[in-house]
Amino acid sequence: MGNAQRALIIGNDKYPGASLRNCVNDANGLSQTVRRLGFDVQCRTNLNMNAMVSAANQFVESITRSAIVLFYFSGHGCQCNGVNYLMTTNADQPGESNIQNCALDAQTLIEVISKKRPKLLLFILDCCREYLLNRSNSASTSYGKSISLRSGPVPMRAAEIKTDYWNSASSVPTIIAFSCTERIQLQEITQIMVSMGHIHTT
DSSP states (O other): OOOOEEEEEEEOOOOTTOOOSSHHHHHHHHHHHHHHTTOEEEEEESOOHHHHHHHHHHHHHHOOTTOEEEEEEESOEEEETTEEEEEOTTOSSOBTTTGGGTEEEHHHHHHHHHTTOOSEEEEEEEOOOOOEEESSSSOEEEOOSOSOOSSEEEEEEOOOOOTTTOSOOOOOEEEEEEOSSSOOOHHHHHHHHHHTTSOOOO
């Protein structure tokens, strides 16, 4: 019997003063494709902070050891104090003082998923869009262009598991894909997973 395959797909369009147009459609379209690949899919759209935290927590709880895990986020992203964030729909005038109340820390999510010991984590971030962060009550500035580093798949490894959770410091194989000016090609990601022996196409 094959490994369990779990996917959480999020698309956020409705941002205060900075709405997007295609994130929800992209999330719905990807969900259909991933289901055909045999994934158990949770697709959520236009999530505020509470809903996004809840969706992430439920998803993490559903992950079993040695599962194939896919996380996809399409929406606004930003970087603050060296931390990469996924913006929720109640991100109204986000700044250094309130960023943790309106956005998810991407690296922390990777680490939490890694502690579930999946066989593979595929983490796709489609959020190459500039977002303004208020550094003070009187001024605002662009705090980096986004969490997108480059276009295309980037093979990486997740952060080491902390020893207070695991005796071993071995990391979980992770593929992190960033999309900027072009959409991520699912076929390309699928080919990587197939070549690594993690999924099989029919």
